Amino acid sequence: MEQSVAARVALSAATYAIDKPYTYLVPPELRETLSPGMRVIVPFGAGNRRTEGIVLSIEESAAPDPKCKPILTQLDEEPVLDGEGLHLAIWMRERYFCTVYDAARAMLPAGLYFSLQDRYRLAPGIDREAAYEAAGNSEYARTIVEMVCASGSAELGQIRAVFGTRNPGPALKQLVDRGILVLETSASRGVGDKTERVAVLAVPPEDAMAQVTPRRRSAPMRYAVMELLCAIGEASTKELCYFTGASMETLKSLRKSGLIRLEEREAFRRVSVEPCEPAGPVYLNEEQEAAFQGLDALARTGTAAAALLYGVTGSGKTQIYIRLIQESLKRGKSALVLVPEIALTPQLLHHFSAHFGDAVAVLHSSLRAGERYDEWKRAKAGKAQVVIGTRSAVFAPLRNLGLIILDEEQEGSYKSEQVPKYHARDVAKYRCAQTGALLVLGSATPSIESMYQAKQGVYHLFTLRRRYNERALPQVQIADLREELKAGNGGSIGHALRSALEENLRRGEQSILFLNRRGASRMLSCGECGEAPTCPRCSVYLTYHSANGRLMCHCCGHSERVPDVCPNCGGTFHFIGTGTQRVQEELEEMFPGVEVLRMDTDTISAVHSHEKLLARFEQERVPILVGTQMVAKGLDFENVTLVGVVAADLSLYVDDYRAAERTFSLITQVVGRAGRGEKTGRALIQTYTPENDVITFAAAQNYDAFYEQEIGLRELRGCPPFRDLFVLTASGTTESAVLQTCMRLRRSLEEWLRQPPYEGYRSQLLGPAPAAIAKVNNRYRYRLTLSTRNDKRMRALVAHLLCCAQKDKENRGVSVYADVNPLD
DNA sequence: AGCACGCCGACT
């Protein structure tokens, strides 16, 4: 009796409700090569449609299930995820209500993604005649057979295109079942492995030199190549030719003589980090040294630990990171550094490459897919032991992980807004727990959650209170915008800010104005009736994009021409909005002839343009820079002595429990920016609510007071860290159906919450309420918010309800998903 | 989510 081998596979075609390991037979020809963590193509469902999957485990099974289907193709030569990675994917499913495959996909670089093509051709032994005969009277079958015969094979996409709205599925299935056609599924990958030719010595160096030296005069190139190659062992053919002046012919003749071998090697497309001098040793002040010693002691234990490094702006957290990584590398362990937005931290990148050179791999979203893939491979191959990157870099395939650092851990960009909706901080914590690595959360304004954990003793707390170089904090002034309104000034620049700007202009010093508002862009409004163009598919106003001169929707990407006149009343449109553009215009009017630079998502499209913009600001000493969020980040300019917050309240009154935290953090960071050079700086905060504690605490850079107040509110409101918010969202094209689904969901949730074990949970259920943007892409969205303890049992309940809702035929046409502590 | 299957009515 022959033993059969079966594999448990997570499938990409499985939805959340039916996601589980599916068992497939491993065909004999794959038994030697297939192992867990490799991707495969398998047939799925009654139609046996081809789908991608990832092998979770392989086992011998004595009695195979008769309905067990075989794996069709092995897609990877070696595992793309190791055991740790597979466990992480399974953990993510439980934690973030996504499928295992969704999680696995998020962990891999896009360069590794496959796309599948289904192609039909005539089965062996079937000719044209036989095929037509088999098609018989069926018009569908005839059409398909014609297509296949015309060019030998037909791609499913082509067939679908020809069929238009009609469905070729049943006819195709029948032709395949009757043995007329065969289906071949191929996988193609966007980014291939880039290879390069490498020349390797084929004989001992002495023998090689002995052969070429006698003919040194007549064949100088052969000699030169061998001389170089003997010195360095191996080199790419390109480099060899470049340095010796030899041609490929020379190398081929050397190969013919048996002196060298030419091999294809993978070439890594290195991300260009501007070359820099290797950095000298890092010097720490007492406070830094104490924090470093404490953290390193934790790292040395090799048991998982988490620490919060709370250091005011300019206290030198980066030097501590570098020392920790150095020590980690000495112990043979790798390190992972996460930053909120890599483009805004060029200095940090520089520091790292200066200290670690080629050991650093950089992973972030603005890399081209190929570059990202290469950096990923360098990490996986152990060629890079330090990875620095944004959110998704938390999955970097580093082995022997000793340290994960999350810089600016309070940043919202660590939370993914797409499926899987993971938080990099949680994933980092999990990876550290699994590998015994140390997690370091660094921040000048820690998230309330992290500080709470630190105060509870869950995280070790290290505090840096001294600014590096002992620079004084800027003078901070709060300006009341209500006074401006009373005085009839409806503009965004009050008189205090105006005179501060004037003074700076006079002194030839630079100023930065900060607008704490997301997507602050221009809108159109009709001068007659006030009508503003809205998106036809979403419930938002369209915004004007200067880059293409069109109105665009930020939700769905819809774009349209700017209408000549108001379609409603025939009036003329004009631009409105308190965006950066408006502020820029106001400033230009206020200070004629003074250049004002603007930096926001509208001006930044090309990959490196913010760097260029900032470089211009610094080098050409442009007097004023206006920008959003991004000007608040790690910028360090000598000549900037004034920082203005245009309207501090803008980010405060938002329906989100993090609004206060975010506002505090932004203002604190911005204020910390002023006067980082020799000159003392000042900061001016304009606000409509000067008495608001968040603003006064931020102005005073008083985190502790802010924390004490905010933690009380969080407890009162049942927000993190005391409870988590599970947000269940239903969406669909029929508003009433979406609302009905939400109500049913609410009723069944209430039912469960009345019974043990859930009746013991302190929880609160809100909704259904329309989502912040009620309609996106013609889909209405309603949501329920459950504030409760986030433990395994509660997640199991949410998962159960999601599955039921997705299977319930009453919810037809409505999709339901869950997110924990979503951003909006 | 797909997709088949089964059933009905319509078209020819």
Place this chain on the structure above:
DNA sequence: GTCGGCGTGCTC
């Protein structure tokens, strides 16, 4: 016969 439409049920 052949096809569209629609409800139902399953996916190794």
